[in-house]
Amino acid sequence: MTTLLTPFEQLTREISSHLATTADSFSEPLYYLATILDPRYKDRYFDTVTKLMAVNMLQMEVDKVTHSDSATGTPDTEDPQEKKPRTFSTRQSLLDMHDEILEENSTVQQLAGLTSKTSVQVHGYLSEPPIPRNESPLQYWKSNMSRFPALAKAARK
Numbered sequence: 001m002t003t004l005l006t007p008f009e010q011l012t013r014e015i016s017s018h019l020a021t022t023a024d025s026f027s028e029p030l031y032y033l034a035t036i037l038d039p040r041y042k043d044r045y046f047d048t049v050t051k052l053m054a055v056n057m058l059q060m061e062v063d064k065v066t067h068s069d070s071a072t073g074t075p076d077t078e079d080p081q082e083k084k085p086r087t088f089s090t091r092q093s094l095l096d097m098h099d100e101i102l103e104e105n106s107t108v109q110q111l112a113g114l115t116s117k118t119s120v121q122v123h124g125y126l127s128e129p130p131i132p133r134n135e136s137p138l139q140y141w142k143s144n145m146s147r148f149p150a151l152a153k154a155a156r157k
Contacts, residue, residue, distance in 0.1 A: 029057050032050075032053065032054040032057050032058075033054075033057055033058060033061055033154070035054070036054045036055070036057075036058050036126075037058070037137075037151070037154060037155040038137050039125075039130060039131045039135075039137050039140040039141070040130050040131055040132070040133050040135065040137060041130060042125070042126055042130050043055060043126055044130055055122065055126065058122055058154070059118065059119060059122055061154050061157075062118045062121070062122060062150045062151060062153075062154050063118055065150060065153045065154050065157060066117075066118055066150045066153075117150070118150045121147075121148045121149075121150050121151050122151065124147075124148070125148050125151055137155075141155050141156070
């Protein structure tokens, strides 16, 4: 009886090892990004933990693409101002210090706006239902480039 089961055991081992290598290759970030940027699938087929990881990877990639565009001199962004050293004097009032701190924080908020703009795009894209599987993802990104510019750049990459 055990000789009859030997071919099935061997087949089971081969299939199991094949699945293991497929699962191992899915740990590559490119696969997560390709899946989540495909508007036919998005994040619908990830489990909860993998979904969070994929969304974080997408957010980092979109921020990286957007940041590289701003570093090349895109006209809608400007370089952050240099920090001024604080000068402590007896004439400086508490209100003057308050104004100085507010000015510094506005610069930080401008830099954080980059992430919030891309975050709005990512969450807006993921909140929409996937497109039908027979539709073209390339056509989707072409027609939605104005709605999700940072995501379209990441998808093109």
